[in-house]
Structure formats: C-alpha cells, structure tokens
Amino acid sequence: MDYQTFKEKVGVLCGINLSYYKSQQMDRRINSLMQAWGITEYGEYLHVLETDHEKFREFVNKLTINVSEFFRNPERFIELWEKVIPEMLKKYSQIRIWSAGCSDGSEPYSISIIVSELRARDRVKIVATDIDREILAKAKEGIYGANDLRSLPVHLQEKYFEKNGSNFILKDEIKRMVEFRHHNLLHDPYETNVHLIVCRNVVIYFTEEAKNNIYTKFYQSLVPGGYLLVGGTEPILQYRQLGFEHALTSFYKKP
Numbered sequence: 001m002d003y004q005t006f007k008e009k010v011g012v013l014c015g016i017n018l019s020y021y022k023s024q025q026m027d028r029r030i031n032s033l034m035q036a037w038g039i040t041e042y043g044e045y046l047h048v049l050e051t052d053h054e055k056f057r058e059f060v061n062k063l064t065i066n067v068s069e070f071f072r073n074p075e076r077f078i079e080l081w082e083k084v085i086p087e088m089l090k091k092y093s094q095i096r097i098w099s100a101g102c103s104d105g106s107e108p109y110s111i112s113i114i115v116s117e118l119r120a121r122d123r124v125k126i127v128a129t130d131i132d133r134e135i136l137a138k139a140k141e142g143i144y145g146a147n148d149l150r151s152l153p154v155h156l157q158e159k160y161f162e163k164n165g166s167n168f169i170l171k172d173e174i175k176r177m178v179e180f181r182h183h184n185l186l187h188d189p190y191e192t193n194v195h196l197i198v199c200r201n202v203v204i205y206f207t208e209e210a211k212n213n214i215y216t217k218f219y220q221s222l223v224p225g226g227y228l229l230v231g232g233t234e235p236i237l238q239y240r241q242l243g244f245e246h247a248l249t250s251f252y253k254k255p
C-alpha cells in the first residue's frame, strides 16, 4: 500500500481529515510511530490500527496532540459570542475565562477576538494554559498560517491579523488580552473564581477516572452561574452527578 492510500484510509478510520494537518509534521509523527512499532509496510500499519485498540488510541493521540484552529467548530464560538459571554457581561462587571489545553493559542485568541468585538476588552481576563511548553511559546508569538484561520470569518481575519508573506500575524491588542501559563490538568492546582472554562479536545484520550477528576475540579473552579464548554465529541454524560446543568450543546452550567 502506498503512503497516500494509507493516509486516506487511516483518515476515514480516525474520522479526522488528515489533509487539515500540517503535512510535514504529520508525516513525521506517522512515520516515527511506524518505526517505533517495527512496522515496515503501510498495509500492515493499517491492519494494526484496525485491530489493536490501544495502538489505535496511541496513534490518534500522537496525531492530534496540538491540533487547533481559530473558531474550531464555529457554532460554539457563535454561541459564546451571541449568548454566553453577553450573559456574563450583563451579570458581572469583570469576568475571568480559562482556556485549559490551549495549544497554539487559537482557542483563547478566538475568545479575545469575540470579546474585542463585544467592546469588552477591559472587563475580561483570559488565562490560557497547556502542559506543552513549546506550544505555549508558539502561542505567545501569535503567528499563524492560512489553514489555522480558515474557519474565522474573513472580515475578522482582515481586522485582527497583519499579513506577511504566507504568515498571519495577530495584532498586539488581541495578544495582550491572554496570559499564557504552563499547567498540567492532571497535577497542578486549578484556577479559581472563573466564569467560563473552555476545555476542548484535551480530555478525550484520558481515562474515565481522570476525566471525572478534571470535571470535578472545573466545577470547583467556576463561580455559581459559570459555564464549562467542552469539545463536540466529548459530552459529559454524568453532568448531573457532577452538579452541572446542561445549558447549550457542549455547554454545562454550574447552578
């Protein structure tokens, strides 16, 4: 089997369109695992992924480790923009937002853009954390490629980025709103008095026990009336036991 066919088939298997990944980085990840597992042929590689659940998990985990983009799943950002953040701004004079597992910054910066559009820059503080120091350094730079911005409406791309060759450089006024910090969700103390926690596509490969722990701590971090936004593929089934109410798709509210 050739590499292209492998990539197409494995994309279907994972439900991830691999063409959205920076290909050099992805090729390196795919081939380094292949080597580590002592596999020499792509047909065999595919067979292993189809039949060995643990290896399949490891593969997806490795591939998606830092994947992010501006307005990823745009409908959720529209809800943040039109409902959740305005509701918070009505209720509180200052609000604190935590993007946990923020990767390259696309997620917290998307929120900064929304806050800026809502003309509430001086009333919102955004903390963004990740376990990966390298990706945090990249996030602080605020330099992106066209692919990272493909879900962000064009007028916002033009308003908040400066183009330099193929790079899109985020303006300082948006960068300034986010404070990046190193944080391990599995070990470190959590933020407190948070009005909105956004934690998407981070816990997806954790065990149920670890996830429950994290969600319990998120609950404690939130103020009453605060929201937790999770990824589209990771609904919290036991939200009631944790004390949450289901508010909107992927949004949970602490009563």
Ligand SMILES: C[S@@+](CC[C@H](N)C(=O)[O-])C[C@H]1O[C@@H](n2cnc3c(N)ncnc32)[C@H](O)[C@@H]1O
Pocket: 064, 065, 066, 067, 068, 069, 072, 100, 101, 102, 103, 104, 107, 129, 130, 131, 132, 135, 183, 184, 185, 186, 199, 200, 201, 202, 231
């Ligand atoms: C797939 S990215 C998600 C980025 C963004 N939240 C989004 O949905 O677009 C997952 C991020 O979680 C981070 N991560 C993984 N394990 C973590 C942990 N234990 N504590 C904090 N961050 C973690 C990774 O470094 C990675 O940047």
